[in-house]
Amino acid sequence: MTKRGYHHGNLAQALVDAALGLIEEKGPTGFTLSEAAKRAGVTPAAVYRHFDGREDLVAECARQGYEIFADRVEAAYRSGLPSALRAFSETGRAYLAFAREHPGHYVAMFESGISTNRSTALHQVAQRANGVLERAAAALSEHIPIEKRPPPAMFASHIWAMSHGVVELFARGSPGTNAPFPPEELLESGIGIYLRGLGLIPPDS
Known part of the structure; x- marks a missing residue:
């Protein structure tokens, strides 16, 4: 390097x-x-x-990463509007793109053990990123009967976990990278199955 x-x-x-x-x-x-x-x-x-030390330096790497990430997912969300479904899907794709293009930031954010509560600035920007996903989930879940509607935070966490899993297993040079399907297709199909289970996509889509 x-x-x-x-x-x-x-x-x-x-x-x-x-x-x-x-x-x-x-x-x-x-x-x-x-x-x-x-x-x-x-x-x-x-x-x-x-x-103050290495952890403080890594925490700043994470903070800057969350700034980039929040900007990316916000832009992705807006690009999919006015369709709530498309806006929601675009945030998942933005996650994959961020992990590929900013691996150092990604690791500092999610694999360093640094808590987002370490500082007010880090917590605020992490909340901003998570807030975009929750907003996307809330808009989409309006199409679900209220008695079957998951809380937006849970909805967003499910998609975040799915996106993170695809990144870790198939998009970062691990053995799973040799899977016969591109990470984008794996994530899109996984999100599709999830949304279909909630009744947000017709069974024959």
């Missing part, structure tokens, strides 16, 4: 960029602050001007 150098006045971001590269290569716990500093082109002591 190309070394990302430090530019005056942007040390914190240089360290985040360095950490993202190391996370992709070694995982969120597989590198030291000294390695991040070296990749950013600064001394280890310089890291502590902005971050």
Whole structure:
């Protein structure tokens, strides 16, 4: 990987960029602050001007990831309107695209063990991302009789879990990548089965 150098006045971001590269290569716990500093082109002591330690640095990677992710799913949701069904499906596809295009952020967000409650900023942006999925689920579930309607948070969590499972098993270079179906098709068919079970898609669709 190309070394990302430090530019005056942007040390914190240089360290985040360095950490993202190391996370992709070694995982969120597989590198030291000294390695991040070296990749950013600064001394280890310089890291502590902005971050208390490695977890603090990884948490900032996660926060920035959630910012990108929230923007992506919001744009995807809007692109599917006015159809609630299409808007809902587009958010699932946005999840796959984000995981592919931002692997360092994705790992920092979902595989680092960093709680979204670690800081107010991280919690707020994570809630914004989750809120888009809940809003999509709530709009779609209006077509379900109220006595059979799952809570929007549960509805959104089911799709989030399905999307995450497809990413982990089939879209990140794992052995499952060799499955005969593209991840997008696996997710779309899985969402289709789920929505059909809720009566939101006719059985013959």
